[in-house]
Structures are given as structure tokens and as C-alpha cells.
Amino acid sequence: MDQNLTYESAYKELTEIAYEIETESVSVDVLAEKVKRASELIEFCQHKLRSTETEVNKIIKQMENP
Structure with a gap:
């Protein structure tokens, strides 16, 4: 898989x-x-969507528990 591949270019x-x-x-x-x-x-x-979801959830938890 191309190292420079982005979600947008893959979707396109x-x-x-x-x-x-x-x-x-x-x-x-x-x-x-x-x-x-x-x-x-x-x-x-x-994979990109799952990792993004994980990262967003992690950030939300950090914001909820300062």
C-alpha cells in the first residue's frame, strides 16, 4: 500500500x-x-476510520476527566 495514501484519495x-x-x-x-x-x-x-474513532474517543475521555 502506498505510504502517502490518505483516506480521501483511497475513497476517491x-x-x-x-x-x-x-x-x-x-x-x-x-x-x-x-x-x-x-x-x-x-x-x-x-482501518483509518477505526483508528480515528479510537483517537477521538480517547480525546473525549481526556476532556471529560481533566
């Missing part, structure tokens, strides 16, 4: 892949590659 790429698949503009020859990349991007986004 994932949206583009989904659109290509939905509109059937992906050839059968690259379909598996696109699905694999989409899976990687979904995993990255889920």
Missing part, C-alpha cells in the same frame, strides 16, 4: 473503481486486478 480511487465496474467499462482482463485493489482500499479505509 475506490469510488472510481466502483463506477468502472458498475458501468462495465472494465475489461475482463483487468477485473480481478481492480477487485483486488478495491479490497485493499476498503481495508485501508476501515
Whole structure:
């Protein structure tokens, strides 16, 4: 996975892949590659969301218990 990947860029790429698949503009020859990349991007986004949620909850707890 790209070291400089952000949630926003991963989501954008994932949206583009989904659109290509939905509109059937992906050839059968690259379909598996696109699905694999989409899976990687979904995993990255889920991890980013979970870690952000954990961090936000930690900050909220610190604010509640000064």
C-alpha cells in the first residue's frame, strides 16, 4: 500500500473503481486486478476510520476527566 495514501484519495480511487465496474467499462482482463485493489482500499479505509474513532474517543475521555 502506498505510504502517502490518505483516506480521501483511497475513497476517491475506490469510488472510481466502483463506477468502472458498475458501468462495465472494465475489461475482463483487468477485473480481478481492480477487485483486488478495491479490497485493499476498503481495508485501508476501515482501518483509518477505526483508528480515528479510537483517537477521538480517547480525546473525549481526556476532556471529560481533566
